[in-house]
Amino acid sequence: MAETVLETSSLTMRFGGVTACDNVDFKLQARELRCLIGPNGAGKSTFFKCVTGLLSPTEGNVYMRGDEVTGWQPHQIASLGVGIKTQTPNVMDSLTVSENIWLAARRFHSVIDSNAKVAEVIDRLALGSIAKTDLGQLAHGERQRVELGLVTVGDPWLVLLDEPAAGMSAKDVERMTVIIEELLTRSAVIIVEHDMQFIRSIARDVTVFHQGAVLMEDHVDAVMSDQTVRNVYLGKKA
Amino acid sequence: MQGSAGKDYLTIIVFGAALIWLLPMVENTYTLTILIIYGMLGLSLGLIWGFGGILCFGQGAFFGLGAYTYAIAAINFGESTVPMLLAVIIPAIFAAILGAMMFYGRLTEVYLGVITLVVTLILFKFINSTAGPQYVIGDARLGGYNGIPGFQTLNVPGDPGAYLWGDSYYYVCAVALLLVYLLVTWLLRSSFGRIALGIRENETRISLMGYDVAARKTVLFAIGAAIAGLAGALFASWGEIVTPTLFSMAQSAEIIIWCIVGGLGTRFGPILGAAGLAYMKFLLGQQSLVDNTLITGLILVLFVLFLPKGIVPALARFYRAVLGNGSPGKRKNTHRIRRATNG
Ligand SMILES: Nc1ncnc2c1ncn2[C@@H]1O[C@H](COP(=O)(O)OP(=O)(O)O)[C@@H](O)[C@H]1O
Numbered sequence: 001m002a003e004t005v006l007e008t009s010s011l012t013m014r015f016g017g018v019t020a021c022d023n024v025d026f027k028l029q030a031r032e033l034r035c036l037i038g039p040n041g042a043g044k045s046t047f048f049k050c051v052t053g054l055l056s057p058t059e060g061n062v063y064m065r066g067d068e069v070t071g072w073q074p075h076q077i078a079s080l081g082v083g084i085k086t087q088t089p090n091v092m093d094s095l096t097v098s099e100n101i102w103l104a105a106r107r108f109h110s111v112i113d114s115n116a117k118v119a120e121v122i123d124r125l126a127l128g129s130i131a132k133t134d135l136g137q138l139a140h141g142e143r144q145r146v147e148l149g150l151v152t153v154g155d156p157w158l159v160l161l162d163e164p165a166a167g168m169s170a171k172d173v174e175r176m177t178v179i180i181e182e183l184l185t186r187s188a189v190i191i192v193e194h195d196m197q198f199i200r201s202i203a204r205d206v207t208v209f210h211q212g213a214v215l216m217e218d219h220v221d222a223v224m225s226d227q228t229v230r231n232v233y234l235g236k237k238a
Numbered sequence: 239m240q241g242s243a244g245k246d247y248l249t250i251i252v253f254g255a256a257l258i259w260l261l262p263m264v265e266n267t268y269t270l271t272i273l274i275i276y277g278m279l280g281l282s283l284g285l286i287w288g289f290g291g292i293l294c295f296g297q298g299a300f301f302g303l304g305a306y307t308y309a310i311a312a313i314n315f316g317e318s319t320v321p322m323l324l325a326v327i328i329p330a331i332f333a334a335i336l337g338a339m340m341f342y343g344r345l346t347e348v349y350l351g352v353i354t355l356v357v358t359l360i361l362f363k364f365i366n367s368t369a370g371p372q373y374v375i376g377d378a379r380l381g382g383y384n385g386i387p388g389f390q391t392l393n394v395p396g397d398p399g400a401y402l403w404g405d406s407y408y409y410v411c412a413v414a415l416l417l418v419y420l421l422v423t424w425l426l427r428s429s430f431g432r433i434a435l436g437i438r439e440n441e442t443r444i445s446l447m448g449y450d451v452a453a454r455k456t457v458l459f460a461i462g463a464a465i466a467g468l469a470g471a472l473f474a475s476w477g478e479i480v481t482p483t484l485f486s487m488a489q490s491a492e493i494i495i496w497c498i499v500g501g502l503g504t505r506f507g508p509i510l511g512a513a514g515l516a517y518m519k520f521l522l523g524q525q526s527l528v529d530n531t532l533i534t535g536l537i538l539v540l541f542v543l544f545l546p547k548g549i550v551p552a553l554a555r556f557y558r559a560v561l562g563n564g565s566p567g568k569r570k571n572t573h574r575i576r577r578a579t580n581g
C-alpha cells in the first residue's frame with residue numbers, strides 16, 4: 001500500500017474530568033480521503049486540534065510521514081506541508097481575497113511565484129470577481145471557499161478540514177465537492193463533518209467518533225447501515 | 239502594486255523635502271527639531287502597534303534607553319558616531335530579549351501591556367536611584383534623578399570638533415526622520431510587512447499558514463525599539479542632558495495618545511499626532527491659565543468619542559470623498575485595502 005502520511009497512537013486529550021479524545025489510533029495513507037464523523041461533542045475537533053498542534057495531547061503520539069510531531073506548534077506542523085482549516089473561520093477580514101491567499105502562498109514560494117500561485121488559485125476557485133474585495137464583506141460560502149484557497153495554495157500533501165461545508169448552500173457544497181476531488185490527486189485529505197448528506201456525496205472511508213473514542217472505521221455504506229452508528233445518530237439525519 | 243512603489247517613494251521625498259524647507263519659515267528650528275524627534279518616537283510605536291498589533295505601554299523605555307546609551311557612550315568616546323549606532327542597537331537588543339520572552343511565552347495582549355509597563359517602571363526607579371558615585375559606566379556617572387549633563391553632542395562623523403547644532407541639527411534630524419519614514423514604507427511593502435499586517439488581523443491563521451508568529455513579532459518589536467532609540471539619541475543631543483523623566487509613565491502614555499489622535503494604521507498619523515500635540519503643549523506651556531495635561535486628556539477623550547480612527551484616516555476619507563470617482567462600494571473597498579497595506 002501507499003505511504004502512511006499521518007498516524008496517531010493512543011492519542012488522548014483530557015479537559016479536567018472530560019476525556020474529549022480517548023486512546024485514538026489512526027492511520028492515513030497518501031492521497032487518501034477520510035471523513036471523521038460523529039455527533040456534536042464526539043471529540044472530532046479535539047482530535048483535529050491535537051493533530052494540528054493547536055492543542056498539545058495529554059497522552060499519546062502523532063507521526064507525520066514517519067516523524068514524530070507530538071506537541072509541535074501549529075506553524076511547525078503547517079511548515080511540513082500541511083494545510084489546515086479550523087471549524088471556526090480563520091481569515092483576515094480587513095484584507096482582500098488575493099492578499100489573504102498571497103500571504104499563504106508566500107510561505108512556500110518566492111514573491112513572483114506567489115503572485116502566479118494566487119492568480120492560479122483565484123482562477124481555479126472562481127474567485128476572480130471578488131479578488132479585490134475584503135473578506136469581511138463576503139458571504140459565508142465565499143469566505144469558506146477563500147479559506148479553502150489559502151489552505152491549498154501551498155500545495156500541501158496533507159489537508160485537514162474541520163466542517164468545510166457548514167452553513168453552505170447546496171450549490172456551494174457541490175462546488176466544494178469538486179474542489180476536494182481535485183485536491184485528492186495531490187494530497188491526502190481529512191474532513192471532519194457531521195452532516196451525513198455531504199459525507200455520502202464524497203466519502204469513501206469513514207471513521208466514526210463517539211464520546212472521544214473511535215467507534216467504527218469502514219466504507220461509508222457499511223457505516224451507514226450499521227445499527228450502532230444509527231443509534232449514536234438517533235434523532236439526527238442519518 | 240509593484241509599479242506604484244517608485245512613485246510612492248518619490249512622493250514621500252518630494253513632500254518631505256518641501257516640508258523640511260518650508261517649516262523653518264513658520265517656527266524656529268530649535269522647536270521644530272524637538273517636534274521632529276517626537277514624530278520619530280510616535281512613528282516607532284505607530285509601526286509596531288498600527289501595523290503589527292503590538293500595543294506597548296513602555297515605548298518610552300526604549301526612547302530613554304537610546305538617550306542614556308548615547309549620553310554614556312558620548313562621554314566615554316568623546317565623539318558621536320559610535321554612540322549614535324549604540325543608541326539604536328542597544329534598545330533593539332533589549333527589545334528583542336524582552337519581546338522573545340513575551341511572544342514565545344504566548345502572553346495575551348493584557349499581560350503584554352502590563353509587562354511593558356512594569357519594565358518601564360523598573361527602569362525609571364533604577365535610573366532614579368543611581369545618584370551615588372558607585373554608579374559609573376566608564377567615565378560616565380549615571381547621576382540618578384539629576385541625570386547626565388555635559389556629554390559630546392552630535393558632530394560631523396570623524397571630526398569631533400565640528401558640532402552640528404542650530405539649523406544644521408534641524409536638517410540632520412529632519413532628514414533622519416525622512417529616511418526612517420522611507421525605511422518604514424519599504425518595510426511595510428515587503429513580505430515581512432505584509433505578513434506583520436496578517437498577524438495583526440489574525441495571529442492563528444498566520445501560524446496555521448506556517449509562519450513563526452513569535453519570531454516575527456519579536457523582530458518587529460525590536461525594529462520599533464531601534465527607531466525609538468534613535469529618537470532618544472537625537473533627543474539627548476538636542477537637550478544636552480538626559481534625565482530619568484524620559485522613562486516616566488507620562489512619557490509612554492503620551493506616545494500612545496499621539497498614535498490614537500494622529501491615526502493608527504497609518505505612517506504619517508503618529509508623526510502628526512506627536513508633533514501636533516507636542517507643539518500644543520509647548521504653546522500652552524507659555525501661559526498659566528489652563529493646565530496642559532488637562533487639555534491633552536480632553537483632546538484624547540474628544541478624539542476617542544468623535545474621531546476614533548484619528549486625524550489622518552479621517553482626512554484621507556474626506557479627500558477621497560471629494561476627489562473620488564467610481565461606484566461608492568468599490569471605492570470603499572480600495573480605500574480599505576490601501577489603508578491596510580500602504581497607510
Ligand atoms: N477547550 C476545551 N475545554 C474544555 N472542554 C472542551 C474544550 N474543547 C472541547 N471540549 C469538550 O470536549 C468534547 C469534544 O468536543 P469537540 O472536540 O469540539 O467535539 P466535536 O468537534 O466532535 O463536536 C466536548 O464535550 C467539549 O465540551
Ligand SMILES: [Mg+2]
Nearest residue numbers: 044045046087
Ligand atoms: Mg467540531
